[in-house]
Amino acid sequence: MRRHPLAVRIAIVDGSPRARSVPYCYWVYPASIVPSVTTAYALLGLLEGTSRHGYDLKQSYDRRFGATKPIRFGQVYRTLAQLERDRRIEVVGVEAGAGPDRKRYSITREGVTDLDAWLSEPEEPQSQLQTVLFTKVVLTLLSGRPAGAYLDAQRAKHLEAMKALTAARRKTASTQDALLFDYQLFHIEADLRWLEHTVLRLSTLAEEVRDVPHPGWA
């Protein structure tokens, strides 16, 4: 099998040896499935302020992050079961209702630690990052954490990728490859512009996030 020329670049950006032989398309498309991880952290983040039922969580999630795609009940319960198994959350009460019993979940200390780490960790620059970047910024502001440090770290990470990609593109003699590099460069540039724009609008965003009526958040 011919080694894909862009595999080199992927290794530079990704840093993991596994990525070395993965062609571009296999690498980009899974990236668009990233939101399932994001969803788990979003639910975790929404549990940080207060304990909640699955139904509550769905409502909160949709209000914050579900503008384009509301989360399904099935996914909420599946994710909660997963989080409980991983000891990120625990059941703090069961209430009997008209239908099946409703479990009330609360975040554990391990859950907070994990959430903290996820919120402050800059993402590997790649296509289709908007959901995860947006979720991180909003969750960070919601919980009263400083978003500036995360945004700066993320910008630095993106700039490192810009540098690696620019260097790789300048080395290639093939216009086709150069254009594929350009595709990535323009996407990372778009992310960077959004990050800078967000930095400039952070105080307004913080106010707005606080203003959305949200019983669980002080």
Added chain:
Amino acid sequence: MSPILVGRELHKSYGLTLALRGASIAVNEGEIVAVMGPSGCGKSTLLHCLAGVLAPDRGEVHFNGQRVDLIPDRKRVGLRRTAFGLVYQFGQLVPELPAIENIGLPLLLAGRPRRECLAQAGEWLDRMGLSGLGNRLPGELSGGQGQRIALARALVARPRVVFADEPTGSLDSVAADQVMELLVDTARTQGTSVLVVTHEPRVAGFADRTVLMRDGVETVQANGAGSRPPGVESLRVGTGATAPSADIISWAGREAE
């Protein structure tokens, strides 16, 4: 590697508007550094203070061990002409002079023989891929061509540092890449340091290191300041595994209350 250019705790205001509030930066010999930040964040002011075009209100600028901010105007002009090269967003070529004379201008002004100046300018014209366009007036050149002439003019005297303020700001992305590639390749060949001010991430991709500037008005600073002293703080981002390519200079520039 030792820094050839250092700006320390630079302050500069225009009337009531504080443009720089304690910005610090160091550029190593042969290093290409990008300064990024939104419009009005003071990045051009920083460049002008470092290049000796503007005198800072407070702070120090050291070039090659010399205090640039302290030397008298006339000597500073000389320094700018020989040791520094400047490129702006819009070439700022002399419209009445043909391309080749625009390139040779720094040499002509330094009093070198005209024939020699034009011969050297001709070499630069070739190097910029503009052979045959030497007799065109700036108005007869495309934006990208004009910018390459400006680049040649900044480099012809073999300066130690090239200062470029949004050098690709008026160009499409293909012409912009061309200008940046020429700038970076030439700087590397000659060991010239480059300080490029830009708001374009794509341009920053060409640099060895990127310094981010940000306005102190936003929550970012209030939240992020914490134990850091007011004024300059420089924090390294990244872990030990790979050398971080971005230094974040937190700085404040805003209207004084």
